[in-house]
Every structure is written in structure tokens, then in C-alpha cells.
Amino acid sequence: MRKPGRQKRRGHLKAFVNRMFKKAKLYGMADFVENPIGLVEVRGISKRRILTVEQFFLVLDLMPEPYRTMALIAQCSGLRVEAVQALFWADIDFDELTMLVTRAVVHGRIAWVKTEYSEDASPLDSRFAGALRTWKKQSNGSEFLFSSPVTGHRYRASPIQQDYIRRAGW
Numbered sequence: 274m275r276k277p278g279r280q281k282r283r284g285h286l287k288a289f290v291n292r293m294f295k296k297a298k299l300y301g302m303a304d305f306v307e308n309p310i311g312l313v314e315v316r317g318i319s320k321r322r323i324l325t326v327e328q329f330f331l332v333l334d335l336m337p338e339p340y341r342t343m344a345l346i347a348q349c350s351g352l353r354v355e356a357v358q359a360l361f362w363a364d365i366d367f368d369e370l371t372m373l374v375t376r377a378v379v380h381g382r383i384a385w386v387k388t389e390y391s392e393d394a395s396p397l398d399s400r401f402a403g404a405l406r407t408w409k410k411q412s413n414g415s416e417f418l419f420s421s422p423v424t425g426h427r428y429r430a431s432p433i434q435q436d437y438i439r440r441a442g443w
Contacts, residue, residue: 284318339419339428342408346418349401350374354430359383360418365405370397378427 291310297303324332329348333341346357352374359376366372371394376383397405405418413422421428 283315287313287315287318338411339408342404343419343428345401345404349398350395353377355379356386358419358427358430361416362409362418363416365397365402365418366394367402367406369394370399370402371395372397378430 287310291308294303294305294308294310298305298308333344333348336344343354343357346352346360347354350357350372355377356374358378360372360374361376364373364375373394375386377386378384408418412418413420415425417427419428420426
């Protein structure tokens with residue numbers, strides 16, 4: 274019988290070797306078309322699924338608000354859930370069609386994003402901005418884009434994923 278966690282260690286090892294192959298190719302130390310470690314499969318390690326646009330919208334239609342709008346923001350902007358949860362309405366300029374991402378939720382608290390890109394405003398598509406305006410009319414008037422109507426605090430990412438996103442994907 275295997276010890277628990279062995280697959281996880283193998284998954285970490287595969288990821289490490291994958292990074293080494295990528296760096297070797299980047300610096301001209303290896304000449305191959307496809308990364309050979311990509312052919313290795315580690316059982317028991319979850320794989321991320323990449324959804325088509327059609328699949329995304331099918332899943333999106335199954336999600337209730339505010340999770341639907343959270344997923345839409347993540348998809349349209351490329352933000353992680355930690356950054357989506359830390360958005361304030363003041364971060365979105367509907368007149369200029371821009372969004373400024375300067376914060377993220379780290380261990381349940383809001384912290385500043387430490388990337389150089391956080392100082393630049395991201396452009397918003399007018400249709401995406403329209404969806405945000407619609408959500409603003411429906412939201413509870415908080416300074417956050419997403420605050421729980423019960424507690425007034427931010428939602429936790431894990432229950433959202435477990436209770437809504439995965440369920441909608443099934």
C-alpha cells in the first residue's frame with residue numbers, strides 16, 4: 274500500500290522537471306519540439322480542464338449570482354479569484370472603460386498586488402462593462418464588487434468553487 278501524498282510528490286517532481294526542460298530549451302541547451310515530460314502521466318494528480326467558449330457559457334448559465342459575475346470577470350480579465358474578490362467599485366472607471374487591479378485577497382485579508390502591471394489600468398470591453406453595470410444595479414451597495422449580503426464581508430473562494438463552479442461543470 275502506498276503512503277498518502279506519494280502522488281502529490283510525484284506531481285511536484287513532474288512540474289519541476291517540466292520547468293527544467295522549458296529553461297533548457299529557452300537557453301538553447303536542448304533541442305526538441307515537444308517537452309518530453311509532457312508525455313509522463315502521474316495518476317491521482319488532478320488536471321485542469323480548458324473549456325471552449327461554448328462550454329464556458331454553458332457552465333456560466335448554470336451559476337447563480339454573484340458567482341456568475343465573478344466567473345465572467347475572471348474569464349474576461351484573466352484575473353485569479355483572489356483579485357476578483359478584492360475589487361472595489363472605485364477600481365472600475367465606466368467612463369474610460371478601464372479597471373485597475375491593485376489588491377488581492379491573501380489568507381482572508383486584502384493585500385496589495387506586487388506586480389509591476391498592477392499600476393496600469395486594464396481596458397474593458399464595452400459589453401463586459403455593461404455586464405458590470407448590470408451587476409452594480411443588482412448588488413447590495415457595498416464598496417466591494419462582491420460582498421456577502423449576510424455578513425458584509427468577502428466570499429471565500431473554496432466554497433464558491435466546490436458548491437457552484439464544479440457543480441455547474443458536471
